[in-house]
Each structure stands twice: as structure tokens, then as C-alpha cells.
Amino acid sequence: MAGESMSTPGVPDPVSSSEPPSPEHSPTPSVDPLLSMRLGEFIIEERIGAGGMGVVYRAVHPLIGKHAAIKVLRAERMARRGEQQLLLEAKAVNAIRHPGILDVFNCGTLPDGRPYIVMELLQGRTLSEVLLEKGKLDVELTVWVLDQLLSALGAVHRAGVVHRDVNPENVFLREFLDTKPTLKLVDFGIAQVPREESPGANGAMTGTPECMSPEQIRGGTVGPAADLYSVGILAFQMLTGARPFQGEHMQVMFAQVESVPPAPSTKAEGIPPALDALVLQLLEKKPARRPDSAEAARQQLSAIEAALRIPGAPPVQAEPVVVAAVPIAMPTVLPVAPPVPRSHKVVVGAAVLMAFGVGIVGGRVQHKVVPEHAPTVPAARRPVLREPASIPSPAPVTPPEGGPPREALDDGALQDEALRELPSPAQTGSSLAPAQGIGATASP
Numbered sequence: 001m002a003g004e005s006m007s008t009p010g011v012p013d014p015v016s017s018s019e020p021p022s023p024e025h026s027p028t029p030s031v032d033p034l035l036s037m038r039l040g041e042f043i044i045e046e047r048i049g050a051g052g053m054g055v056v057y058r059a060v061h062p063l064i065g066k067h068a069a070i071k072v073l074r075a076e077r078m079a080r081r082g083e084q085q086l087l088l089e090a091k092a093v094n095a096i097r098h099p100g101i102l103d104v105f106n107c108g109t110l111p112d113g114r115p116y117i118v119m120e121l122l123q124g125r126t127l128s129e130v131l132l133e134k135g136k137l138d139v140e141l142t143v144w145v146l147d148q149l150l151s152a153l154g155a156v157h158r159a160g161v162v163h164r165d166v167n168p169e170n171v172f173l174r175e176f177l178d179t180k181p182t183l184k185l186v187d188f189g190i191a192q193v194p195r196e197e198s199p200g201a202n203g204a205m206t207g208t209p210e211c212m213s214p215e216q217i218r219g220g221t222v223g224p225a226a227d228l229y230s231v232g233i234l235a236f237q238m239l240t241g242a243r244p245f246q247g248e249h250m251q252v253m254f255a256q257v258e259s260v261p262p263a264p265s266t267k268a269e270g271i272p273p274a275l276d277a278l279v280l281q282l283l284e285k286k287p288a289r290r291p292d293s294a295e296a297a298r299q300q301l302s303a304i305e306a307a308l309r310i311p312g313a314p315p316v317q318a319e320p321v322v323v324a325a326v327p328i329a330m331p332t333v334l335p336v337a338p339p340v341p342r343s344h345k346v347v348v349g350a351a352v353l354m355a356f357g358v359g360i361v362g363g364r365v366q367h368k369v370v371p372e373h374a375p376t377v378p379a380a381r382r383p384v385l386r387e388p389a390s391i392p393s394p395a396p397v398t399p400p401e402g403g404p405p406r407e408a409l410d411d412g413a414l415q416d417e418a419l420r421e422l423p424s425p426a427q428t429g430s431s432l433a434p435a436q437g438i439g440a441t442a443s444p
């Protein structure tokens, strides 16, 4: 109940502990003191997830039965401006208001001072989970996901917000038998909000390295184009089953800055040339060379879809198809704490960042890393990795299997331009809908 102490002597507080004792070493099973507690109008039912910033619970309104998700800030994040971060997340979301954006509708503070936000309860699976299961998606489903994602990002950018962490874990897909599939972009925890000092600003490198734009990696000025680059990484991964750059985290980051990505069509069959070209444009090193906006990219996508004339796909601008006869592999209720591949934090040494030309303010910065292969260890138990404060070799970057190494920019002029940037301080529903369900088998 709100007003009561959150901690019980002798009982570990799962919310405040990032490294809870493993069951085999714990003499007694830990009991989460927040379970059954009333927070505002909601009663906590069960823990459904955990991230670096907070622990997420399913909660219910006792009178009307409405369900919600409540994210409670980890105690250790209080000392690292986490309180401000959680509030910014809620503010960012409410500045946008789009069906493709997770709704945050309330916030509050626990008696011990930890803030919480009350959100729409998401059901479905993350794109990361879907890709883990399927490897890659077919062209039609990829186009649909991109269209939905770009629609949401268009609203994000029009609100003056830059998400800065578009990655497969932050894209939720949901599908029911009797309704059209939906996509939700989540986790605005490191979003850049207008006229606010966002956590991670002032030259700090924030994001998920495998999906980060070159300008984010350099710690330079980041705008909507950075999100578009991340969309390009997701598109590449959906189409080919792998990200364009492989290797250790530092190698991947160097490659994001320096290496030309292979064309998706060199890694998978059946990709239309125009889609190939759009993905490569999204992955341009220079923000100005990417599509002008999410909406502009979406228009290109519509033209691609129209040209594809995918059997069963609706004409562009038509009402979305209701996916009714598609085999559904996903549960309609999110299972409790699924073994999701989670991001984990890496502290990057100053020397590494200086190699990218990043102006270091605080000596070292944090960013998130999505592991290439799904760990089975829950995020809360995963160790914090520390990279050595030495500059790793930027090459070779291991290309995805089967392709020739592409170590550096083929276009010398482009490389020069990229290097000249160094150092740098510091809607609605879609007009496209997949005929193939999210839970259906991807074509080879």
C-alpha cells in the first residue's frame, strides 16, 4: 500500500537490487514487497519484466478491472538522475500521442522516494523475440513493420522528440485473430526531449551500439536522422536475418562510423532493388544523405509496396487488411518474464570514445548493448561489462556470412566527409498490412 515502507528487514528488495541472489544460493525465496501493494489507483499483481532503469509490474484497477503496467525505478538509479529520466520518458510519450507509441498515463512516488510511471499494458512480442524465432522476415512483413515504425517515428519527430534507442527490443508487435496487427514503439528512457536537458546529452554516448547512428557514436548532435539510421539497421536485420556489421561491440561501432554496409540483396534473395536502395539510404553515414524525414521514407516505402503488388496486399492508402486467417504463434497475453534477449550496459572508457572524436565531459559514458545472441540470463542478473580503456583495432569488421570483407568505405569521398565530421562535441494506422502474420513462418 502506498505510504508503507518498501523494504522488509532481511528480505531483499527486488526492485532495488540489480543483482538478486540466484535461487540456488538464496536460503529463502525472495518476496517482492511491492506485490499486492496499492500504487495510486492500481494494485500490483505480478512482476513482468526488468530493465536497467526499472522493474515492470502488471497491475489492476480493483474497481473496473483495467490492467496497466507500472515501471518502478531501481533504487540505485536514484543517484544517477533516474528520477528525472523516468519523468522525461513520461513527458516524451505524452508529447507525441500516437497509436504506435506506448501510452503513459500516470506517475507517482513510492514512500521511499522512488518514482513510478503507469503505462498501457503491452501484449504481444518484441521484434527481437520474433527475429530470434524466425531468423528473418519476408519482404511483405518487413515492409509492414517499417511502415508502422516510420509512422510512429514521424509523430515522435513532429513532437520534437528523438527516440535515440530504436532497436528490436523496443518494438512491440501484437496480433489477434480478429483485429489487425499493431506495432508499438516503447522505451523513451533516453529520448531527447525539446527544451529539456535529456539524460545522456552533453556529449555522452547513449543508445544501443548495434543500432546507433555514426553521429550518436561520435557523441555529436543527434536529430531525427539518427532514428532513421536505426530503422535502416532493423530493416537490414529483418530482411537478411543479421545486422550489417558483425563483431565485438567496439568493432561494430567503428564499422557504423566507417564501413559501407553491404546491400541487403547480397545477403538474402527476393529483395526488390528499390527496397535495397532505401535500406542503404537509411544507413548513410551522413544524416543529410538519409531520407529527409520518417514520412519521406514512408512514402518511398509506399511506392515500393505498390510496385511490389504483393498478392493479397491492399493498395496503398487502403484500409489495413484484417488478419483473420493467419496462424497465430504468439500468446494474446504476455507471459510472465519471458526469456527475452535484454540489453545490458557497457561502460566505455575515455580512450575509446576519443577514438571516435567524442568530447568527454564526465570521463566515461554509458550505453546499451544488445547482444548478438540471446542470453538466457535475466537482465537483472547480467553483469555490467566494462570495456578496457584502450582503442581496439577498427578493422577487420567481420561481414555477415558469405560476403566479401568490406573494411572501409568504397567511396573515398564519403569517407573523407565522414572523417571531416570528427571530432564532434560532445498515425494513425498504416496503409499497408501484412498478408502474412507475425506468427507465421517467414519465407526463406
Ligand SMILES: Nc1ncnc2c1ncn2[C@@H]1O[C@H](COP(=O)(O)OP(=O)(O)OP(=O)(O)O)[C@@H](O)[C@H]1O
Binding pocket: 048, 049, 050, 051, 052, 053, 054, 055, 056, 069, 102, 119, 120, 121, 122, 123, 187, 189, 334, 340, 343
Ligand atoms: N508497458 C509494458 N507492458 C508490458 N511489459 C512491459 C511494459 N514495459 C516494459 N515491459 C517489460 O519490462 C521489460 C523492461 O522494460 P523496459 O525495457 O522499459 O525497462 P527499462 O528499465 O527502461 O530498460 P532499459 O533502460 O534497460 O532499456 C521489457 O523488456 C518488457 O518485457
